[in-house]
Every structure is written in structure tokens, then in C-alpha cells.
Amino acid sequence: MPEIQTTITPHNQHPYVSREYPPVSELDAAIQNAVEAQKAWAAVPLKERIAIGRKFIDEFKGMADQIPLELTMQMGRPVSQGAGEIRGFVERANHMLAIAEQSLADVPLTDTDKPGFKRFIKRVPLGVVLVIAPWNFPYLVSINSVLPAIIAGNAVLLKPSPQTPVTAERFSDALLRAGVPKNVIQVVHLSPALTTHVIQHPSVDFVSFTGSVVGGRAVAAAAAAAPGFTGVALELGGKDPAYVREDADLDYTVGELVDGAFFNSGQSCCAIERIYVHESLYDEFVKRFVDITKTYKLGDPTKPETNLGPVVSLASAERIRKQVADAVAAGAKALIPEDLFPAAQPGTAYVAPQVLVDVNHSMDVMKEETFGPVVGIQKVSSDEEALTLMNDSPYGLTASVWTNAAKNPASEEAFLRFVDGLETGTVFLNRCDYLDPALAWTGVKDSGRGVSLSKFGYDQLTRAKSVHMKVKTS
Numbered sequence: 001m002p003e004i005q006t007t008i009t010p011h012n013q014h015p016y017v018s019r020e021y022p023p024v025s026e027l028d029a030a031i032q033n034a035v036e037a038q039k040a041w042a043a044v045p046l047k048e049r050i051a052i053g054r055k056f057i058d059e060f061k062g063m064a065d066q067i068p069l070e071l072t073m074q075m076g077r078p079v080s081q082g083a084g085e086i087r088g089f090v091e092r093a094n095h096m097l098a099i100a101e102q103s104l105a106d107v108p109l110t111d112t113d114k115p116g117f118k119r120f121i122k123r124v125p126l127g128v129v130l131v132i133a134p135w136n137f138p139y140l141v142s143i144n145s146v147l148p149a150i151i152a153g154n155a156v157l158l159k160p161s162p163q164t165p166v167t168a169e170r171f172s173d174a175l176l177r178a179g180v181p182k183n184v185i186q187v188v189h190l191s192p193a194l195t196t197h198v199i200q201h202p203s204v205d206f207v208s209f210t211g212s213v214v215g216g217r218a219v220a221a222a223a224a225a226a227p228g229f230t231g232v233a234l235e236l237g238g239k240d241p242a243y244v245r246e247d248a249d250l251d252y253t254v255g256e257l258v259d260g261a262f263f264n265s266g267q268s269c270c271a272i273e274r275i276y277v278h279e280s281l282y283d284e285f286v287k288r289f290v291d292i293t294k295t296y297k298l299g300d301p302t303k304p305e306t307n308l309g310p311v312v313s314l315a316s317a318e319r320i321r322k323q324v325a326d327a328v329a330a331g332a333k334a335l336i337p338e339d340l341f342p343a344a345q346p347g348t349a350y351v352a353p354q355v356l357v358d359v360n361h362s363m364d365v366m367k368e369e370t371f372g373p374v375v376g377i378q379k380v381s382s383d384e385e386a387l388t389l390m391n392d393s394p395y396g397l398t399a400s401v402w403t404n405a406a407k408n409p410a411s412e413e414a415f416l417r418f419v420d421g422l423e424t425g426t427v428f429l430n431r432c433d434y435l436d437p438a439l440a441w442t443g444v445k446d447s448g449r450g451v452s453l454s455k456f457g458y459d460q461l462t463r464a465k466s467v468h469m470k471v472k473t474s
Contacts, residue, residue: 003191005162010076010310010349011301017074019165019189027194028201030186031157034128035203037183038155042125046104049151053097056147056178057090063170067139069302074164075135076310076349077264078301088435089139092453095437096148103458104152116472123462125153126231127205130198132219133168134210135161135312136267141235142171144441144452145208146185149461150175154206155184157198163312165189192218200226206461210235210269213369213446233450233460236443237369238269238397241390242432243418244285245383245403246278247411252430253402254288260400260432261375262296262353265311269447270398270426270433274359274366275377276386282379286357289377290335293353298341310349311372317349320372324354327365332356332376361392369395383414391423396444400428 003021008014022030041049068082107121129149133142138160149156160168168187175185190198199207199222207230209219216234223230242257244250260272277285301309311317328334335355338344344352351372359366359376366376380386390399399422405412419427425442428434435441440454451460 005165005189005191007074007163007165008313009073010312011072013314013349017165019162021189021191021194024194024197027188027190027198030183030188031128031198031201031203033183034155034157034186037181038125038127038153041150041155041181041184042153044153046101046151049153050097050100052179053093053100053147053151056175056180057093057097059174059177060093060171061086061090063174067170070166070170071138071164072301072309074166075138075312076301078306078309080304080307081264085137085139089143092140092143092435092437093147096143096453096457097151099438099455100148100151100458103455104462116470118467118469118471120467122465122467123152123458124465125462127154128157128203129154129206129208129461130157130159130204132159132195132207132209132211133161133164135163136264136269138164138167139171140435141210142168144435144457145233145461146171148452148457149208150180150184152458152461154461155186157186157188157204159188159190159195159198162189196222199223199230202227204230206231206233208233208235208450208452213237216448233452234448235269235441235450235452236446236448237371237395238271238443238447239273239367239369239393239395240270240398240400240424240432241393242272242275242400242402243380243383243386243390244275244277244281245401245411245414246280247404247408248278248281248402249404250281250285250288254285255292256430256432257402258289258292262293262308262373263433265309265351266373266375267311267371268433270435271371272400272432273370273375275375276380276389277377278386279379279381282377286335286355286377290355293336293355294340296341296353298343298350298352308353308373311351312349314347314349316372317351320351320370320374321346323365323368323370323372324356324374327356327359327363327376330363331358331360332363332365333358361389367393383417387418387421391421394446396424397447398426398428398432399424400430400432402430405429
């Protein structure tokens with residue numbers, strides 16, 4: 001009997017869609033089809049590939065009315081927030097297409113030091129790329145790798161999360177309708193065992209994975225055991241900190257950080273999960289943060305007035321509740337009464353937003369990823385103390401500093417010291433939880449390795465090929 005995956009809608013725990021896993025023979029045939037299709041696709045001129053990419057954006061926009069509710073039914077985000085993922089998807093796609101020619105152009109070398117020679121470096125596609133996409137932002141994350149990989153001349157096998165299978169099918173349909181040849185993009189629904197089989201297949205050249213640290217280690221181990229040297233990019237978790245300096249504008253800062261902590265129920269790798277506030281602002285900051293949090297509406301994500309939906313699963317909800325309970329047992333104080341959010345009942349995927357104070361780094365809530373609507377706020381007395389605590393984490397994805405640098409040059413200098421001292425892939429000033437497609441998206445420590453977006457995202461999906469010509473023989 002074939003294996004079947006079933007997607008459970010978080011807010012009502014009803015089955016939504018099911019997909020059947022392919023037999024190994026069918027999967028191997030799909031990989032071979034990708035190999036053959038990639039050879040022909042790589043020969044298509046880059047300008048034509050980019051033109052198809054632009055048609056793809058139009059095709060995707062044509063799905064905009066259906067996507068928000070589909071996302072809600074698959075992973076629980078309020079339908080009122082689905083349009084943001086579409087906007088971000090289009091923004092990233094447009095940017096990666098705009099820089100494609102320059103990023104993929106040959107790199108010439110000046111030959112003044114070597115008369116009689118012509119030398120340059122080409123960027124050539126890797127071949128077949130497996131993209132393993134997450135459920136929390138399935139369009140926003142997959143666009144980072146899928147479109148650049150295809151524009152660079154690769155073929156892509158797109159494996160969606162079992163929680164969001166329809167998203168990959170939408171993505172693929174838009175690409176095919178835009179003119180991407182059959183088998184250059186293929187959606188593959190895979191069990192863990194089948195995923196390992198694809199990673200270790202000798203015709204798969206690169207794997208781009210976004211997900212948990214545990215999942216990333218499994219992907220890296222599978223690739224290490226492959227017969228060749230399969231490349232791997234890992235975009236993993238975060239425990240992203242924010243620091244509110246003594247000159248921060250609270251009228252602006254508090255609301256931004258509440259949103260950074262609770263958007264998508266905190267289920268973002270770059271969500272704000274811990275906040276350090278200078279002691280001079282601490283009490284006022286906490287009061288304002290709590291006041292805004294209490295205004296959130298937790299409930300049925302299909303209703304337009306809801307701005308906080310369920311987390312993705314019952315198991316996730318229980319794990320988040322336990323982390324909060326453990327922190328409180330260790331001395332933390334919870335500031336949000338749960339009876340303000342009656343939907344948050346045990347046995348459901350609804351989790352009330354929570355703000356914890358009296359926290360410290362002996363608690364998991366300040367060190368280990370929560371991936372839920374929970375934030376710890378800790379008082380600090382100096383920039384030096386804040387920097388030490390911000391770096392005291394196994395993760396290093398993003399960090400943000402909130403200070404009035406526009407009015408105070410010394411504050412900008414202080415921020416730049418944080419830029420140098422923070423062990424993260426991205427450092428924000430007065431913003432958070434955002435990916436600028438012109439900047440490299442990368443992490444350090446347990447947040448992963450590799451790069452997506454920007455010119456460097458194309459570098460990751462191609463390899464350098466050196467051309468050395470001796471044009472003068474006498």
C-alpha cells in the first residue's frame with residue numbers, strides 16, 4: 001500500500017488535503033527527467049529565462065485571490081495577513097530577476113600582467129537542485145532558492161512541507177504556465193526516507209533546506225553519506241534578540257517589537273524572541289508592550305478581524321506551553337492573564353500571547369527557540385551587557401538595535417559597534433523580522449550555513465568555471 005500524507009488544518013483539526021508518496025522507481029525516473037531537462041534548459045539564453053521569470057510573476061499574481069485562504073487552511077495564519085506573503089514573494093522575485101544578468105555574467109580579468117592571454121570566469125549551473133521548503137512562510141522562503149536556481153539554468157525538485165503541499169503545486173503551475181519547460185520544475189511529496197533517497201541520489205547536485213536545526217543536521221548527514229560531494233545550504237532556526245537603548249523612541253519601538261514577536265504567532269525563524277531593555281526605559285517599555293499585546297484577537301483565522309491564529313499543531317502548542325510553564329516555575333513572571341484569550345484551551349492549537357519578565361539565561365525561554373507567541377524581556381544596564389546577552393545563544397540569524405541614531409551621531413556609532421560585535425547574519429537598526437532581497441540572507445552558529453537572496457544567492461546556485469586562453473603563441 002502506498003504511503004499517504006494528510007494535512008491537518010490547525011484551527012479545527014480537520015483533514016484538508018492528502019498526497020500520496022511516489023514509489024522509488026517513479027522518483028528515480030523524475031530525477032532522470034530533471035537531468036535531461038536541465039541540459040536543454042541551461043542552453044536557453046539567459047535573457048529568455050529572465051523573460052519567462054517575469055511571466056511567472058504575472059501568473060502568480062493571478063492566483064492572489066485564492067492563496068490567503070489556502071494558507072490559512074494549511075498552516076493557520078490569519079487570512080487577513082496572507083496578502084503580505086504575496087507582496088514579499090513578488091518583491092523578492094522581481095529583485096532576483098533584476099540582478100540576474102549582472103550576477104550571472106562572466107567575470108573578466110584584466111590581462112595587463114599576462115600579455116597574450118585571455119582569462120575569465122563563467123558562472124555555470126550546478127545541475128539538479130532539491131529545495132526542501134518549510135511550512136511557516138512556504139512562498140516567501142521557497143522563492144529565495146527556486147526562482148534563482150531556475151534562472152541560473154538548474155532544474156529544481158521542490159519538496160514542500162506536508163503541512164503546506166498546495167503551495168508548491170501553485171508555485172510549479174505558475175512556472176509551467178509562464179513557459180518553464182516540463183521537468184525543469186517538479187513537485188515531489190516525500191517521506192523522510194524518500195527525502196534521504198533523493199539527497200543521496202548521484203544525480204542530485206545541491207540541496208537547499210529550510211527548517212529546524214534537527215532537520216538540518218539530518219540533511220547534512222544524508223548529504224555527507226552521498227556517493228558524491230553534494231552541496232548543502234541550511235537555513236535553520238533563530239532565537240533573535242532585540243536591544244532597546246536608552247535613547248530609543250518608545251512611541252515607535254514598542255509597536256514594532258510587538259509585531260516582530262507575534263506576527264504569524266511567532267512562527268518565524270527571525271521573529272523577536274527575547275528583548276533586552278535599558279534600565280532607564282524598562283518599566284515604561286514593559287507596560288506599553290503588555291498593553292498592546294492585550295489588544296490582540298486570538299481566534300478563528302478565517303475571520304477578517306483575527307490577527308493571531310493557532311500555532312501549526314497540537315504538539316507545537318504543548319511544547320510552547322511547557323516552555324512558558326518551566327520559565328514561570330524557575331522564577332519568571334507571566335504578565336498576560338490567559339483568561340483574556342479564551343480560545344487558548346489545552347487540547348487545541350491556540351496559544352495565548354505571553355510576555356515574561358524576571359527572566360534570565362538559565363531558562364530555555366531565553367536560550368532555546370520557542371517558535372510561538374511568547375517573548376521574554378530582560379533589564380540591562382549598558383550596551384556591553386546587552387551585547388554579551390545577545391550573543392549568549394547557540395543561534396545567530398538576526399539581531400536588532402533600537403536607538404535614535406537619526407538625531408544622535410553617537411547612537412549610530414554605538415550601533416556600528418554592535419554590527420561588529422554581534423554574532424549574527426543580519427543586524428537591523430530600528431526594524432526587525434524582514435528580509436531585504438538585495439542583502440545576503442545567512443546565519444551563523446546553529447542558524448545554518450549558506451546564502452540566499454542578493455548576488456550571493458546566485459553564487460550559491462552556480463559554480464565557477466575558469467577559462468584560460470593563450471591567444472598569442474609567438
